[in-house]
Amino acid sequence: MAAMTFAQKVLSKASGKEVHPGDVVSANIDLAMSHENAALVLRSFKEIGAKEVWDPEKIVLLFDHRVPANTTKAAEGHQSVRKFVRAEGLPNFYDLREGICHQVLPEKGHVLPGMLIVGTDSHTTTYGALGAFSTGIGATEMAAVWATGELWMKVPSTFRFNLTGKLEDPVAAKDVILHLIGEMGADGCDYRCAEFIGPVVDAMSVSGRMTMCNMSMEMGAKAGVTFPDERTRDYLKGRTSRQWEPLLSDMDAEVEKEFDMDLTGLSPQVAYPHSVDNVKPVEEMAGVPVDQAVIGSCTNGRAEDLLAAERILHGRRIPDSVRLIVVPASREVYLWAADSGTLSSLVRSGAIVTNPGCGPCLGAHQGLLAPGERCIATTNRNFRGRMGSPESEVYLASPATVAASALKGQIADPREVL
Amino acid sequence: MKGKVWKYGDHVNTDVIIPGRYLDDYDVKNMARHAMEDLDPRFAKDVAYGDIIVAGRNFGCGSSREQAPLALKHAGVGAVVASSFARIFYRNAINIGLPVVEFNAADMFENGDVALINLEKGVLINETNGRTGKFVPLPDFLLEILREGGLVAHSAKRFR
Ligand code: SF4
Numbered sequence: 001m002a003a004m005t006f007a008q009k010v011l012s013k014a015s016g017k018e019v020h021p022g023d024v025v026s027a028n029i030d031l032a033m034s035h036e037n038a039a040l041v042l043r044s045f046k047e048i049g050a051k052e053v054w055d056p057e058k059i060v061l062l063f064d065h066r067v068p069a070n071t072t073k074a075a076e077g078h079q080s081v082r083k084f085v086r087a088e089g090l091p092n093f094y095d096l097r098e099g100i101c102h103q104v105l106p107e108k109g110h111v112l113p114g115m116l117i118v119g120t121d122s123h124t125t126t127y128g129a130l131g132a133f134s135t136g137i138g139a140t141e142m143a144a145v146w147a148t149g150e151l152w153m154k155v156p157s158t159f160r161f162n163l164t165g166k167l168e169d170p171v172a173a174k175d176v177i178l179h180l181i182g183e184m185g186a187d188g189c190d191y192r193c194a195e196f197i198g199p200v201v202d203a204m205s206v207s208g209r210m211t212m213c214n215m216s217m218e219m220g221a222k223a224g225v226t227f228p229d230e231r232t233r234d235y236l237k238g239r240t241s242r243q244w245e246p247l248l249s250d251m252d253a254e255v256e257k258e259f260d261m262d263l264t265g266l267s268p269q270v271a272y273p274h275s276v277d278n279v280k281p282v283e284e285m286a287g288v289p290v291d292q293a294v295i296g297s298c299t300n301g302r303a304e305d306l307l308a309a310e311r312i313l314h315g316r317r318i319p320d321s322v323r324l325i326v327v328p329a330s331r332e333v334y335l336w337a338a339d340s341g342t343l344s345s346l347v348r349s350g351a352i353v354t355n356p357g358c359g360p361c362l363g364a365h366q367g368l369l370a371p372g373e374r375c376i377a378t379t380n381r382n383f384r385g386r387m388g389s390p391e392s393e394v395y396l397a398s399p400a401t402v403a404a405s406a407l408k409g410q411i412a413d414p415r416e417v418l
Numbered sequence: 419m420k421g422k423v424w425k426y427g428d429h430v431n432t433d434v435i436i437p438g439r440y441l442d443d444y445d446v447k448n449m450a451r452h453a454m455e456d457l458d459p460r461f462a463k464d465v466a467y468g469d470i471i472v473a474g475r476n477f478g479c480g481s482s483r484e485q486a487p488l489a490l491k492h493a494g495v496g497a498v499v500a501s502s503f504a505r506i507f508y509r510n511a512i513n514i515g516l517p518v519v520e521f522n523a524a525d526m527f528e529n530g531d532v533a534l535i536n537l538e539k540g541v542l543i544n545e546t547n548g549r550t551g552k553f554v555p556l557p558d559f560l561l562e563i564l565r566e567g568g569l570v571a572h573s574a575k576r577f578r
Contacts, residue, residue: 147577
């Protein structure tokens with residue numbers, strides 16, 4: 001058989017025939033995720049008129065965007081989904097205590113290499129970190145998936161990023177992906193599958209790979225993927241009892257473009273308002289005052305991220321002029337942070353720690369910005385109005401850079417604070 | 419399909435099409451009242467049924483919120499013409515029955531011109547200045563989904 005890319009292999013398996021970039025196929029879905037917007041899916045699902053969902057085992061539902069409910073309407077949304085879950089007897093439902101979907105699904109062992117996963121959330125690309133083909137879809141098409149288990153999909157072509165060199169501490173996965181987005185532009189990877197390979201990726205933890213795949217969608221990628229290795233195996237151990245095989249891209253398969261990037265000497269990166277591809281090295285903007293700093297989200301709310309921030313803040317206190325909000329990505333992370341003393345250390349440094357969830361990332365609650373205010377965050381979007389007032393500004397950076405900036409009350413280079 | 423043109427630039431994102439602060443309202447008609455509000459406060463007030471958005475690159479980038487095309491559709495928008503679309507917005511639009519045309523029409527139109535679109539033939543006409551453009555029509559089965567009013571109606575056929 002001819003050499004095939006990862007995307008081709010997964011979609012060939014899912015459609016039962018050999019596929020090529022550009023083909024439009026009907027694909028069988030392995031896993032379907034929705035959060036609060038399941039309430040919207042539900043409506044369309046009822047309109048379709050299917051008697052029951054196609055496979056209760058393959059649907060995962062949870063609440064993370066507005067938890068605990070921040071408005072009566074949000075509470076009503078939660079309520080309608082809970083009723084549906086009970087009526088259908090859906091086994092994979094996590095109510096609002098578990099955390100962010102993109103963290104909880106891998107943690108609970110739902111994600112395995114080689115799967116075809118869709119979710120009603122654009123950062124569903126995160127699961128590519130475990131070698132799954134995983135992409136965001138809308139609520140209406142999710143209803144069709146619930147009813148039929150199938151979805152129309154265009155087979156993407158592939159951009160392969162070979163990342164070489166060595167990152168200098170504390171430069172992290174977030175800096176790498178911000179740099180790539182800056183180079184490619186917000187639509188530079190539109191419709192493509194982004195494969196991340198090379199020594200930089202090999203040296204990354206699964207957590208770092210999640211950061212990369214999560215934000216691959218900010219350059220337009222349909223899916224981002226890093227390929228399974230020993231670290232993947234270790235991560236999945238104890239999380240799933242199911243057997244799995246790595247599904248790898250053939251290195252001699254035809255890809256649309258290959259990028260070789262040597263990342264040695266890369267500085268911490270910051271995305272400036274109001275677009276994610278407006279990226280510059282931190283030293284160019286150091287000194288800009290900030291009112292708020294946020295560490296959390298599906299991009300950077302994991303143990304490794306809280307630890308990176310704690311390392312900077314350890315034993316020091318942030319100025320009263322800065323609000324530092326820390327949101328652990330999941331209950332597992334929250335418990336780890338509590339047990340390890342990381343949380344108490346962060347609180348002593350002046351942090352406000354909230355319950356696991358999306359927190360202020362999407363501008364719904366728990367830390368909105370007033371006109372003229374400036375926030376530096378480990379989240380993934382800095383669009384106008386994303387975190388509150390349209391007159392506010394959001395800067396994106398790594399946990400180390402955000403912690404350093406909180407400490408200084410202005411955008412700061414973590415290398416100078418360590 | 420015919421309507422007045424609302425012209426916008428590149429990277430019109432889903433947060434300005436329908437800001438996150440309105441997403442807890444599950445009634446699309448309420449949401450439609452806030453469509454484009456952070457980018458163009460006049461839009462929701464003055465848009466008329468059948469009006470056409472003409473934009474640049476990467477229209478609808480950002481979140482997977484289907485409320486974005488829904489808000490536009492319920493505000494009255496008849497079609498969006500853009501030189502490129504963000505992937506999920508493009509899918510969502512088709513699946514909820516809002517026609518999308520991938521075509522660089524920025525130079526053909528001024529704000530307020532009248533546009534005429536033939537989706538099947540792939541023809542775009544500016545009735546105000548007479549200029550015309552040709553685009554590649556959508557594959558038949560996507561046109562069919564649009565004709566049926568979206569993926570819900572399309573999928574429902576299976577269960578009848
Ligand atoms: S943390 Fe932010 S980006 Fe991630 S799923 Fe929640 S709202 Fe979306």
